[in-house]
Amino acid sequence: MFSEVVTPELFASAVRLATPIALAAIGGAVCERSGVVNIAMEGLMLISAFAGVAAALLFGNAWIGVFVAVLASVLFSAIHAWASINLRADQVISGTAINILALGVTGFLMETIFGHPGTTDTVKTIKPLMDLPAGGGGVLGTIWQWVDVVFLSYTPLVYVGMFSAVFLTWAMYRTRWGLRLRALGEHPRAADTVGINVLRGRWVAVLISGFMAGLAGANLTLEQVGSFTENMTNGRGFIALAANIFGRWTPGGAYMASLLFGFADALQLKLQLFSDVIKIPPQFFLMLPYILTVIVLAGVVGRAVAPASVGKPYKEKG
């Protein structure tokens, strides 16, 4: 059974399933490093997943769908930025409001545009970036098959996820923007007293998070599923939040943590096929990623130290 479970497809499916979580989690890391909690990622992903499909169906082009998905998510994240940065609202409440709003808006637009609840029509999903020929037989062929499937078989946004994990980690630790970003989330008043614009810095971070959540939603519908179903994000935004914590608020760490969740998901899908053989009900495997989330959030995995000022609204002056 081992060789049937542990295949290159298992790992590829882990990466694919990790991607929407990772894209959102990377943005979440940027956002939280600036001092703003973004639990709205779930809602942002949902909005963009829907907007992407709707636009792709309307224009008959999946890339226009991606663009519209990102645009929608950025717009909704602006609501979060405005409420939590300018109005100094409780960030958890603002985020929750957006999550509820997203559920309502997508449900409503579903009925208005498609005339029925449930699932939309299907779009043609975006193709893998590379389409390489299968290898021959022998050891070399097997190696090639692993490399091809595990590394080279993905759709563009999967690579965007990998690239942004590396790029944003580098930017966070090596650029002026990154230094200032980290200062904002730790001690915004210190940043303010050396002339850094705290509110603007946080706005940019929230919008980046919106951008990334938009890519996550687009990846979900336009690269993976091909259609939108109500509440299809199914907690991925919250898992992204956990991945961000597990990854210690770094884009790279968030990506690796997402891979872990993706792997749990891929494994459970695979194991469901064998539930008759190993006599464990498939529902049990379905719980795996969520149990993992609970364990991570309960802080079993080391005591992660959050940015000192995360979640605290900042008032410029009196």
Added chain:
Amino acid sequence: MSADPQAACELPPNVGQDRPPILELRNVSKRFPGVLANDDVSASVAPGEVLALLGENGAGKSTLMNVAYGLLSASAGEIVVDGNSVQIRAPRDAIRLGIGMVHQHFMLVEPLTVTENIVLGMEPTNSWGLIDRAVARKRVVEISAKYGLKVDPDSRVMDLSVGMQQRVEILKALYRDARILILDEPTAVLTPQEVHELFQIVRELVSQGLAVVIITHKLDEVMAFADRILVMRAGRVVGETTPEECSEQSLARMMVGRDVVLKIDKGPAKIGEVVLDVSDLVVLDDRKLPALKGVSFAVHGGEVLGIAGVSGNGQRELVEAITGLRRPSGGTVSLKGRDITHDDARRTIAAGVSHVPEDRHRRGLVLEFDLVENVALGDQRREPFSKHGILNRSALDTEARARIKDYDVRTPNEHVAASNLSGGNQQKLVLARELGRNPELLVASQPTRGLDVGAIEFVHRRIIAERDSGKAVLLVSMELEEVMSLSDRILVMYEGRVVAEFEGGQVTEEELGLFMTGGGRTPTEPSRASEEDTGA
């Protein structure tokens, strides 16, 4: 009254007054909702001069300087730099004009390195627009050499001592070419040695032509280091003088508006029986590391035992272990012969231990509760305050009113929230509760932290009154002067151990300071010292 340049010119020439002021604040007023924090205040400082801004807590000193630094906007008034009227809307404007400020609460990003903190907001960049770390580090090293401010540019700020962090703050201002340096209560958190070093640094800075403003409420520092003194009270400037022209006593009178007893007058101790006996106590801190590594001592009735030490050497854990807030992992604590090692706070209180905690706001009071409820805390189960779990409101009100009167808590009435009281009155309220229940032992941790002279006087008198009525007092304080003036016996704690013991009045601040920082010979452990001698 006002500090206009003409009047300043008449002061002795040796105080830097021969030069025109570099920074002037003219008729500044700042109103907060319900408070006029600055009322028509004028002040000025010249290059090469140390101006002390002296006043009680809440006098408006920080507010005035925050206005100068652009952190607050004034309701009225004018700021003049180099003779030109300027607008300072935000700190970046102040920085551009050469004003630097070290805040009371440091503005440092703890996980970042010293260099990163110093360059933050003005990072040197290379041709790619990326931070040029080599250049940044080089500039930091240069400036720290120029002014004699030694600090490791690559350490993370969170790993530095408070004194070192303060240097980083000063370097931050110097990196931005500050010509005016404002230090807000710079000595509040320092050891005596660090204070000494700080004032050497300040001397170096003024000799290189900087103007320095030091905010403080400590009289001895002002006398020792200021060229000129501006005294503020309740938002106004009430006097301007020089150390040569005044005494601590006259400054205190100006600050408080009445005569103040600065030196505690206490008679000889009438030592009674052992009240608190701590033996070989081992306590872990929050990270489960040993904070107390076997501490033994006794406190007698009729004496104040003072514990001196730099914050974080086990004092907090000691206090928590005695008061039932933390479980010791070894050793015993007994009160009048009864073992209370494993008693919780409730039983410790019942046994006769009262506690004035170091953090008034988080542990001393429930800020949202009114004064009556705060007075009742800890005694709420006792009759007549409650019966069968139901509070007796009228008994509580009566008791609270009596104690408020007894302890001179200034409040409109007993039903306002504790958060509305000033710091001094909050502390009086804590004392009213803790001493009002007539304990055997008072454990007072930093009882005057952040209080002004008037309130400090009150707290000190009450502590001595406890001692004189035969009670035992354990006093933990970072203020050496306080420990020295109140204690009949002094223990010095360093890294979880008692490293020295002195009779009150037989030790100098410098000696204590030395032991507090791990120096000195340990008179309580002569055997070990002689071992080292023979081993060498």
